[in-house]
Amino acid sequence: MRILHILNRLSSFGNGIVNLAVDVAIEQKKAGHTVAFLTGPDGGYETMLRSFGVEVFKNMQEQTLANLLPASFKSRQVLREFKPDVVHAHMQTALLLVIPWTKLYGIPMIGHLHNVHDRSAHRMSWADRLITVSASVQQSMLDLGVPATKLRTVLNGTVRSPRVPKISDQVPEPLLRPAILTVAGMSHRKGISELIQAFEIVGAQLSEAHLYLAGIGPEKPLFEQQAADSPMRDRIHFLGFTPNPQRLMISSDVFVLASRRDSFGLVLAEAREAGCAIVASDVDGIPEALDGGEAGILVPAQSPKDLAEAILSLLQDDNLRQEWRRRAGIGLERFTVARMTEEVMDVYREVVRSDINR
Template identity: 50%
Template sequence: MHILHILNDIRELGNGIINVAVDLACLQAKAGHNVAIASVGGEYEALLAQYGVKHFHLDQSKRPLNLINAARSYHRLIQSFQPAIVHAHMMTGVLLAWALRRSFHYRLVSTVHNEFQRSAILMGLADRVIAVSHAVMESMQRRGIPIEKLHVVRNGTVGSPRHGVTEQPVSLCRPAIATVAGMYHRKGISELITAFEQIAPEFPEAHLYLIGDGPDRPTFEAQAQRSSAGDRIHFEGFQPEPQRYLQSTDIFVLASHREPFGLVLSEAREMGCAIIASDIDGIPEALDDGKAGILVPPADSKTLANAITQLLKSSDQLNAWKHRAQQNLEWLSVARVHSETLAVYRELLIK
């Protein structure tokens, strides 16, 4: 099967959309399919080449003249590669593939990674729409996507081609509380800092590690500096191997206000962190409906602080939640994501 994935770029910056697509492309090529990615390029080109995944340069920057050039480049690409399936992971890609597909015979698949964006409705232009959680599927159905178009393929990271041999864990001050997230307000970073400030006096040895980067980082750094516990709040920036931090983390927190699935929860579970996360969108699914992690209301720093306190007060509880995180990990494998995605392709091609 000839499969083409369309992405804006394939940079190694912790973007979950890119990570999912790169994993898929590598496993599809390993299984013997002819696989290519079209994007502006990035650090993952080397990994893709190792798996025999072709890369075509395609600049989809949203400038009028550039979009015309992108359409011409895409047309030439399709003529050359002749995919049976085009799998678009971002909005511009699905529009481009949809607008030009009448001249060719491929079938179009999209994956909805961030359904909270208004423009996510455009992903419904595809012949089949993959939702990364049941919560996303239900949201897209409410927004008018026909149920017969929708399929759920939940994310997973266990066995990812992106994860090589992890180096030695980073030495963190313990007990270590950490998050791995983009520095955006919707990730609940402000509430996490507030919650840490509330628990800090009772646990003077605890430290908070914020792993990630983004446009709102200066705001969060200013908040941390004003905090009475600012000297124990560490901004670590983007880390290409967050597992090195997760291996030394006692409590992993994902305090998002919106989260279609939360790919990092799979990684935190695999590393054996006790997990506290928002009871919102696809997060409960990633945590086996609360069996693998503690669920708290989003945007509620007081309840979040109470949950952290309960774990720090009791080593038995802390260890129990670490153990629970690592149970039932099989379904979070990239092999399962690969298999279910291929099933969507095949069902579409036989119609």
């Protein structure tokens, strides 16, 4: 099958949507398909993709009002040249630029909704089929009136990603321990403020504990100021962007994802593969990433007290912590890149067989 993925950018700086799209494309190429990306000028993963035989068209410009129309016509040129059997859009702007031409040429369009918290996320449903990353996201689309016949849920998978070394080959990053780690965008939606508050409770009881925050984002200065004002300021560490966060995960004692809202929590699959004892918010798609709480402790969102209690329970009981590490590793086949890619291919086959737009 000839498959064209479209993204606004191919940045390799910690964007989960880009990471997932790259994983799927490489897995498809390894399975014998002809695969290409249509993307913007940011090279990012371009070298890696080309090394696997995935073609990259950098025809999409930065999305400004002035160049939307030229970018759309350049996209048309790629469709005519590459002649895909299916187009897979991972971002809203990319979909909107290309969908007029897929309709014109009768090419099935797949939308992939990675983040439901964008106010205009429903526009992704203009595609012929919409892949949602969790049952929670699918329900959100149903609530907005998107027909169930258009929706297909494919859980995210990162286990055995071609982008990163095997866990057994990775060298742990040295951390001061006991180490509490989060890997997340530095935003209020990811619950960073609540995590810092929870750590103040933890740190008051465990004088050796340290909190590590890996990630970037426009709200990072706000959290750095919050940490600077905290009595635990000397034990809160901002690490910025980390190209391979699993090196941190295998060194940590507890991994935390304190999100207020989260479509799935892609990083949780990575943490499970690394064998982390996990604490995460009981919101949206996060329970699906943790097998309903079987693979990690779920706590109410926006509750520093509950978050702190769960973290303390793991840090103060070695046997309990080891038990949760063990449980994190059960059922990982459900979160492999190979499983995710095969389910994506099933959606492609469905639309190609149905001759949508033809």
